[in-house]
Amino acid sequence: LLQICVVAHVTAKKMPNLHRHEEEKFFVTAEGRKESVPSIHDPPTRELSVVVPSYNEEERLPLMMDEALDYLEKRQKRDPSFTYEVIVVDDGSKDQTTKVAMKYCKKYGSDKVRVLSLVKNRGKGGAVRMGVFSSRGRKILMADADGATKFADIEKVEEGLNNLQPWPNQMAISCGSRAHLEKDSIAKRSYFRTLLMYGFHFLVWFLCVKEIRDTQCGFKLLTREAALRTFSTLHIERWAFDVELLYIAQCLRIPIAEVAVNWTEIEGSKLVPFWSWLQMGRDLLFIRLRYMTGAWQLETRKCN
Numbered sequence: 001l002l003q004i005c006v007v008a009h010v011t012a013k014k015m016p017n018l019h020r021h022e023e024e025k026f027f028v029t030a031e032g033r034k035e036s037v038p039s040i041h042d043p044p045t046r047e048l049s050v051v052v053p054s055y056n057e058e059e060r061l062p063l064m065m066d067e068a069l070d071y072l073e074k075r076q077k078r079d080p081s082f083t084y085e086v087i088v089v090d091d092g093s094k095d096q097t098t099k100v101a102m103k104y105c106k107k108y109g110s111d112k113v114r115v116l117s118l119v120k121n122r123g124k125g126g127a128v129r130m131g132v133f134s135s136r137g138r139k140i141l142m143a144d145a146d147g148a149t150k151f152a153d154i155e156k157v158e159e160g161l162n163n164l165q166p167w168p169n170q171m172a173i174s175c176g177s178r179a180h181l182e183k184d185s186i187a188k189r190s191y192f193r194t195l196l197m198y199g200f201h202f203l204v205w206f207l208c209v210k211e212i213r214d215t216q217c218g219f220k221l222l223t224r225e226a227a228l229r230t231f232s233t234l235h236i237e238r239w240a241f242d243v244e245l246l247y248i249a250q251c252l253r254i255p256i257a258e259v260a261v262n263w264t265e266i267e268g269s270k271l272v273p274f275w276s277w278l279q280m281g282r283d284l285l286f287i288r289l290r291y292m293t294g295a296w297q298l299e300t301r302k303c304n
Helices: 002-010 061-078 097-108 124-132 151-162 179-188 191-208 224-233 241-251 273-292
Strands: 026-028 034-036 046-054 084-090 113-117 137-142 173-177 220-223 256-260
Touching: 026 113, 046 061, 046 124, 061 084, 061 097, 061 151, 084 097, 084 124, 097 113, 124 224, 124 241, 137 151, 137 224, 151 173, 151 220, 151 256, 173 241, 179 256, 191 241, 191 273, 220 224, 224 241, 241 256, 241 273
Parallel strands: 046 084, 046 137, 084 113, 173 256
Antiparallel strands: 026 034, 137 220, 173 220
């Protein structure tokens, strides 16, 4: 154990990589102009920002965007004071993800749909963070590009967030959850994948996050202040980033709600069952050890 602690400490990057490449410092508008990205440190000017991390999602993205924008437009018509933006973060895709997303930018306008193309693949956590740091919303929703979660369920996570009030230092997080669907999913899985799932859940509970049953659902709503504080500290940029995010929130005593949402498995997942779970297991152990040994600190940095 001592050797593992030493390895975890010595190999740790002391602070997360928050550097932007020059090409990542602007959005391209529907008319082809370059517009500087805003900063999470700026005062909010929209009610909601939706951040959609996307890697090779040219086929699955349209379904999600159609559903999300249909909901958001109808909500805005009912309540003109409701303002929103959808930020599609193309995480170094090798397909036409950016081109597909730009079609929505042209249809709805570059003030409502914004496309941020990363120079190289950072991983899902890194892509979400870059979108969060480029957002203008009072509340920020993480939503997967596959549209597995029914977008209208945002109202459920909003209710979960509101039920946490008063928010300490205006910070709170509401997590969509698939835990209520676990029995049905087990019946469709192989024994091996079920064993991996239970093993992962145990490690999450034992090492990092005890109060949230489903840390991996990609449908999470954060207040702007909570997003700034947690994502500025986040080190892990790939699959296990959700766990570190919630671990940080727990350490900072940010209140967290877990809310059941509708979820459907969509084909085309980038998760490779065995190797991805193995990588996540390693990351979970390192999250705990690196914070425990002081290799990682609950500091914040400004993105540049």
